[in-house]
């Protein structure tokens with residue numbers, strides 16, 4: 001067993017215990033992680049099957065059992081400082097449980113996140129609203145038997161059977177709108193997942209999505225992604241280089257930065273689109289820029305009409321050098337880039353050429 005600073009790997013593995021009263025079963029997970037929070041806990045409990053997953057840095061701990069008896073409902077309690085997570089199950093019948101249940105395949109395992117297969121649950125389409133001529137905002141509701149939150153900068157996978165074949169694609173949950181009042185942390189609407197999706201006329205997955213009716217279900221996975229909120233902590237200048245639907249990861253991130261990062265001085269978005277009609281949430285972005293003096297937005301069009309007065313072209317070194325500027329010498333900066341792969345690759349290269357370090361940029365990719 002490898003020793004790290006006198007702490008063995010085994011000591012870092014979470015463990016669990018359970019106990020019961022007449023009406024409740026309490027499963028306690030000792031995560032051994034100090035900063036536990038709701039974004040690190042994913043619970044599904046349906047048809048006597050309980051699956052609880054705890055994210056511990058690069059690792060994932062899973063509890064998975066076929067419960068001894070049925071449950072009616074469940075709650076989650078997190079003691080953040082001591083890293084204790086309780087899953088409280090409400091018994092359907094007030095009977096004494098002889099055991100928690102039969103362990104399933106992944107029960108009590110602690111492995112690298114990337115080696116943990118995706119877990120899906122069926123979510124219902126609640127609403128679908130137009131954002132632009134080809135982009136829609138989909139709202140999916142998590143079932144009552146599921147509890148998780150999607151952290152800023154992370155995506156989920158959607159799965160559908162199309163013409164007899166299982167197809168999976170990633171999408172980035174965002175907020176239903178850009179909150180204009182950043183003074184209060186926005187209350188979390190965690191039962192709904194909002195996705196802004198461009199429907200391509202020849203797109204395999206998006207065509208099938210567009211044909212879903214309100215009330216239809218689709219499989220949605222646990223959140224994934226390598227963006228860490230710590231990248232935004234103590235930040236002074238935040239820049240977003242977004243192209244098309246590459247705007248989606250910026251929404252929660254911008255909200256988080258403007259609400260919770262007190263050191264933040266500037267947040268600037270440079271948004272690349274083909275035409276004016278393709279700009280997502282233009283009005284909301286302009287409203288936010290008026291309302292919050294830290295925020296600024298600039299639109300750049302690659303196929304502008306003659307009457308467009310704004311900036312034109314694609315991502316370039318000269319455009320970026322004028323836009324990405326520190327608010328003061330040595331300020332702590334992060335530049336987020338997301339869009340079509342060639343856009344992201346070119347952006348990263350230009351930023352390197354301008355002297356920004358790897359730690360000062362984050363590219364959203366698959």
Ligand code: FAD
Nearest residue numbers: 169170171172196197198200202203204205206245248366
């Ligand atoms: P496809 O059938 O794959 O093709 C789409 C269109 O693009 C077609 O018109 C096709 O002709 C063309 N095309 C396909 N491949 C290429 C290529 N390599 N070069 C040029 N053209 C090509 N999309 C969103 O709308 N919203 C999101 O929030 C979102 N989040 C994402 C998060 C991540 C991490 C990643 C990697 C992608 C994300 N995407 C998002 C893109 C999404 O996953 C799909 O790729 C997209 O919806 C297209 O799927 P499709 O099956 O409909 O299209």
Ligand code: NAD
Nearest residue numbers: 243244245246272273274302314339340342343364365366
């Ligand atoms: P689009 O075709 O409408 O293009 C928008 C802008 O991107 C263009 O105006 C142009 O400025 C720029 N652009 C396009 N192709 C370029 C190229 N080859 N080189 C340089 N710049 C280029 O964009 P769209 O259809 O909305 O596509 C958005 C892309 O973002 C998709 O490829 C999607 O997969 C990706 N995306 C990725 C993530 C992620 O997290 N990785 C999230 C959301 C979207």
